[in-house]
Amino acid sequence: MDVKISEVTIPVGEAELPADLVLPSDPVGVVLFAHGSGSSRHSPRNVAVAQVLNRQALGTVLVDLLTPAEDAVDARTAELRFDIGLLADRLSGIVDWLGTEPSTRGLPIGLFGASTGAAAALVSAAARPDQVRAVVSRGGRPDLAGPALSAVRAPTLLLVGGLDDQVITLNEQARDALPGSVKLSIVPGATHLFEEPGTLDQVADAATTWFATHLRR
Structure with a gap:
């Protein structure tokens, strides 16, 4: 499948956020990724999932949610990576921006969040x-979304590693809170980062099915 790969800068408020936008020739939707704490748009796990989505006619946006200056501060203090708001x-x-950009305007939008990024995705x-x-x-850490959980209307898939006991409990509570x-x-045999062989493939397959089902024009 032909894809168009673009490096773009997305203006949000006073921030200019670098992003990688990948669009298949006839996309059925676009998925915006929110990486976890201390990560970036180059996260190898998110990139791997995005490539699977692209092969199924889904566009992807991998973006740095902090500016370079903010990232430098966060590297020293770790204060911004947990600023879910x-x-x-x-x-x-x-x-x-996706709703006004000519190449993505009109496309159904999905959010894919990892770790703390999942909380930000749910609040958004x-x-x-x-x-x-x-x-x-x-x-994900959906607990960090706080009261916003009760206002989420979008169909939500919570993927958790079978060996990630504490996060399983947090996601069970979120499942019960989401309306x-x-x-x-x-995902059996997976730890928090899904580094075990085959586990990230299961994440990518499940995410692709979820988005393909719910991102229809």
Whole structure:
């Protein structure tokens, strides 16, 4: 399948966020990724999942949610990577940008969040109920979304490693708190980062099925 790969800069408020936008020739939707704490748009796990989505006619946006200056501060203090409100606002701004950008305007939008990024994705989904059509969380911390969980309307898939005991409990609680369509799926033998052979493939397959089902024009 032909894909167009673009490096873009997305303006959100006063921030200019670098991003990699990949669009198949006739995309059925676009998925915006929210990486976990201390990671970036170059996260090898998110890149691997994005490539599987691209092969199924889904566009992807991998973006740095912090500016280079903010990233330098965060590398010293780790204070911004857990600022879920800031990260969610950035995601919502990118969702708005996708709705006006000529190449993506009109495409159904999904959010894929990993670890703390999953909390930001859920808060953004609650803030943009008409734009965000589906959410997938990988090893997510949905508890950090706080009261926004009860306002999420988008169908949500919670993927957790079978050996990630504490996060399983947090996701079970989130499953019970989310008011819309929600599915909790445990990946056997996987730890928090899904580094075990074959486990990330299961994440990518499940995410692709979820987005293909719910991101329809």
